[in-house]
Amino acid sequence: MGTVAAHGLRKSFGEVQALDGVDLDVPDGSFFVVLGPSGAGKTTTLRAIAGLETLDGGSVHLDGRDATADTPAARDLAMVFQSYALYPRRTAYENIASPLRARRASSSDIQAAVQQVSALLHIERLLQRRPAQMSGGEMQRVALARALVRRPRAFLMDEPLTNLDLKLRVEMRTELTRIHRTLGGTFLYVTNDQVEALSMADRVAVLREGRVQQVGTPTEVYERPANQWVAGFVGSPRISLLACRAEGDRLVGAQGWSLPRPRWTTAEDGRPLLLGLRAEDVSVEKRGEAALPGELYGLEPLGDRTVVDVKVGSEMVKVKARPTVTGTPGERVSVTVDLDRAHLFDADTGLALATSGR
Ligand SMILES: Nc1ncnc2c1ncn2[C@@H]1O[C@H](COP(=O)(O)OP(=O)(O)O)[C@@H](O)[C@H]1O
Numbered sequence: 001m002g003t004v005a006a007h008g009l010r011k012s013f014g015e016v017q018a019l020d021g022v023d024l025d026v027p028d029g030s031f032f033v034v035l036g037p038s039g040a041g042k043t044t045t046l047r048a049i050a051g052l053e054t055l056d057g058g059s060v061h062l063d064g065r066d067a068t069a070d071t072p073a074a075r076d077l078a079m080v081f082q083s084y085a086l087y088p089r090r091t092a093y094e095n096i097a098s099p100l101r102a103r104r105a106s107s108s109d110i111q112a113a114v115q116q117v118s119a120l121l122h123i124e125r126l127l128q129r130r131p132a133q134m135s136g137g138e139m140q141r142v143a144l145a146r147a148l149v150r151r152p153r154a155f156l157m158d159e160p161l162t163n164l165d166l167k168l169r170v171e172m173r174t175e176l177t178r179i180h181r182t183l184g185g186t187f188l189y190v191t192n193d194q195v196e197a198l199s200m201a202d203r204v205a206v207l208r209e210g211r212v213q214q215v216g217t218p219t220e221v222y223e224r225p226a227n228q229w230v231a232g233f234v235g236s237p238r239i240s241l242l243a244c245r246a247e248g249d250r251l252v253g254a255q256g257w258s259l260p261r262p263r264w265t266t267a268e269d270g271r272p273l274l275l276g277l278r279a280e281d282v283s284v285e286k287r288g289e290a291a292l293p294g295e296l297y298g299l300e301p302l303g304d305r306t307v308v309d310v311k312v313g314s315e316m317v318k319v320k321a322r323p324t325v326t327g328t329p330g331e332r333v334s335v336t337v338d339l340d341r342a343h344l345f346d347a348d349t350g351l352a353l354a355t356s357g358r
């Protein structure tokens with residue numbers, strides 16, 4: 001078993017409220033990602049769960065049992081940090097073996113376990129090297145191996161890929177999900193990288209300023225963001241938000257445009273709203289009835305696609321287009337909107353409007 005639950009975690013450092021009532025329920029065997037910007041409280045949450053931080057309030061349950069007062073060792077959790085925290089004078093083999101030695105495992109058991117985990121992480125050839133003789137990516141694999149060899153109740157990982165270059169980071173994402181599938185076990189992984197979160201997680205909790213904004217599958221968080229902030233944080237290019245109001249069967253923009261009101265929205269007339277448009281749900285290449293009049297502002301070629309920035313009045317809409325798209329800044333363009341895929345938020349509360357039948 002390996003369920004991890006945190007309820008109402010509160011922690012302040014002087015004036016800073018780092019955790020403001022954090023609730024997390026991490027199912028046994030899941031790859032659970034906490035996603036949030038720097039300073040959101042991710043590290044503090046992990047440290048609190050690991051027993052490395054004294055809390056102002058809240059509780060931690062492991063396998064359903066209250067572990068709030070347990071020592072870090074009694075919790076039987078393995079933590080992997082952004083900095084690798086390897087013993088500099090020991091070889092990779094000795095680093096990986098160290099948790100087993102601390103447990104007084106027999107040397108044949110240790111050897112078998114180190115061999116197995118080294119094969120899984122493709123680091124057999126590094127075993128006799130010391131940290132100074134390894135690259136960052138190699139050290140991170142050794143640090144992971146040292147955590148994995150223990151078979152703890154759950155793994156807590158604090159942005160373990162942050163210090164790797166982009167290519168290695170992408171490779172290690174795939175590796176980590178493969179390792180999770182192979183070994184099983186509960187992974188609680190924190191990151192500020194939304195691509196990492198969406199590509200690896202079974203479930204994501206989005207954290208901002210010490211509060212969980214939304215918990216769901218990657219698809220739910222992306223397709224049905226609970227509020228304007230989550231919609232802006234998850235997704236690249238960033239979702240475009242346009243001020244508007246519902247008026248009868250129309251949606252009327254603050255910048256003078258008007259669109260048919262989406263069938264699914266429950267907005268009351270006159271209430272200030274924000275229309276959220278993801279770049280892949282709008283187009284400058286199609287023709288359709290639901291369109292915003294705009295002016296081409298710039299093109300951002302990204303190889304497999306080009307992002308077109310269109311100014312609609314004084315607001316900007318980002319549009320994902322084919323790489324062959326052309327245009328000159330200042331040219332008039334029409335942005336076709338797929339209203340069935342649009343989002344609406346209450347401009348005052350930021351909350352997503354209730355939708356029906358979508
Ligand atoms: N030991 C500490 N002393 C003072 N402030 C801290 C300490 N640890 C964290 N904080 C503050 O608490 C907030 C949350 O920090 P942290 O959990 O490290 O966020 P994250 O890991 O999401 O970047 C930040 O504002 C940070 O500056």
Ligand SMILES: [Mg+2]
Binds near residue numbers: 042043044158
């Ligand atoms: Mg952190």
